[in-house]
Amino acid sequence: MNFSNIFVQLQNKETVLITGASGLVGRHLLNRLSHTDCHIIAICRDIPQDADPRFTWVSCDILDIITLQEVMKGVDKIYHCAAIVSFNPKMQKEILQINVEGTANVVNAALENSVKKMLHVSSVAAIGESEGENKIIHEALEWKKENASGYGMSKYFAEMEVWRGISEGLNAVIINPSVILGCADWDKGSAEIFKTVYNEFPWYTQGVHGFVDVKDVAKAAVILMNSDVLAERFILNGINISYKDLFFKIAKSFNKKAPHKEVTKFLSEIIWRIKYLQEKFTGKPSILNRRTARTAMAKVEYSSEKLKAFFPDFTYTNIDETVDRITKELQVKYALKVI
Template identity: 40%
Template structure:
C-alpha cells in the first residue's frame, strides 16, 4: 500500500487522483476534515466519478508531528510520497516552518526506516537548491547550497528537511528527492499556492517584476514522482522545471488567457526595498502578517535559471509546455468563478 502525506495540498491531491485512477491502493493523511473537500474538488476537474475515486482512498487523521498516530498510518505501507509541508516566507514563522518541514520530515523518515518501507519520495523545492554567482549559468542538482547566503526561512527549512531524507538513505532507506519550480495547478487559489497568482492577476495587478525562475505543470511533477518511484533509481535528487520564465512574461501569459489587462508598471528594486521595510515596520507596530520579506523582494529581480536535463536524460522525460499549463489552469479558474 502507498502512503501519501499532505494529501489535501496541491501536489498531494493531484497525486492521489493519478494513483487511484491507476488502480493503486492508497492511504492518505489529513489534519483537518474540512480540507478533504478540496481533494474532491480537484478530482471533479478531471473525472465525472470524483466521489467514487475519492472513496477508494483510506484516509487517516494524523499530524506529521504526532508520532503515535503516524505509526498507525505506516502499517503495511510499502512506498511513501512525502508531500506535506508548510509554505511561508514570513520570517516570524521560522519556528513553525522548522517544526513541520524539518521535524515532521524527520518523523516520516524515521518511521519509513522502522517499518522497512521500500522507497520514499520527498517533494522539496528549487528553493533548497544553491545559486550560482553567475546568473547566466544554469543551476543544476550539483550546485552547492550556501548556508551563509541570505536564504529565506522557507528555503532553509526545506534544505534542512532534505538533510533528514539523506540521513534516512544512510540508514538503508531508498529515497528520491524532487525539487520542483513554481508548480502550476488548479484548485488552490489562496494562500501560498501558485494558484494565488492567477487570482491576483484576475483581480488586477498593477506592477510586474523582471526576475526569472523555473515553472512546471503539476501533472509533470506527479508523473515524474511516479516514474521515479517505479524505477530502480534511488538516492538521487532531480530538479523539476519545464521552462525558465521571467515573472513579467508569466503574468502576461496568464492575463491573456484570463482576458485581463496585464500589469504594465515595473516594480523597481528600490520600490520593493521600500515595500519590505514598510511591511516589516507595520508588522512590528501593529502585528500585521508579513506580506513581503527582504528575500522575496530580492528574488523578484534575481535571475535563477535551472537545468532540467537530468530528469530528461534519466527517464527520457517530456515536459509539458508552460503555455499549455497556463491555459489549463486558467480555464479551471474561470470555471470555478462561475460556481
C-alpha cells in the same frame, strides 16, 4: 481506526501512502494513482469534506509519531508531500517543525516498518546557488546557509533527514520542483500570482525564475517511484521565464489588463516596505516582503537536464497550456467573472 485490519484486508495489494494528501501535489498524486490497482492511504491534518471515497483517509499530523507509526504498517511506498510552503518570517518555528521534524518522523517510521521506497518532495530552495550571473542552477551545487530563506533552510535540513534515512537503509529518491503552478487556494502560495494578475496589479519585474506544472510534478514523482533509481535528487523545472512574461500570459488568459509598470530595484525596496507597514496595520500577511521582492528582481534559471538524462522521453507541459488550464479552474473555483 484499526490500521492492522486494513492491512490484513488489503495485503494482496501494493499499499501506497501519501502525506499531505490534501495539498496541491498530494491531490494530483491521488488523481494520478487512482487509475492503478494499489491501495492508497491518504493522510493529512484535516480530511477534506469532498474526500474521495476510493482512498483510505486518515487524519494524521506528521508530528504525531504514534499515529504515524501505526498508519505506516504494511505500507510499501511513501510519497512524502506534507510541508509548509511560506516565506513569512513569523512562521519560522512552525515551518522548521513541520518540514524538518515532520520529515524525520516520516523517515523513522518508514525505516521501522521496512517501507520499500520513499519519494520526498523537496524544493529548489534546498539547491545551492550558482556564482555570478546567468548561470544555470543544477543539483550538484553546494548549499550555503547564509544565502537561504527560512523556508529554504527547512527544506535543506529536511533533505538531510532523508539522506540520513538512506544511510540507514531506506530506499529513497528526492525531487526538487521549482515554483509549482496549479489551481489551489489563491490567497496563499504560488496560486496568489494568479489572483494578483486577476486583480490587475499594475507592476511587473524583469526577474526570471523557474516554474513547473503540478501535473508534471505528479507525473515525474510516479515515474521515479516506479523506477529503480535510488539515492538521487532531481530538479523539476518546466520553464525559466520572466515574471513579466508569465504575468502577461495570465492576464491574457483571464482577459484582464496586463501589468504595465516596471519595478526597478529601487522601487522594489520601497514597495515591500509599504506592504510591510500595511501588514502591520491590517494584520493580513502580504505575498510581498523583503525576500520575495528581491527574489522577484533576480534572474535565476534551473536545469532539468538530469531528469531528461535518466528519462529521455519525459516532457513538460507547455506554459501556455498550464496557464490556460489553471485560469479556467480558478474561474470555476471562485466563480470569477471574466469579460
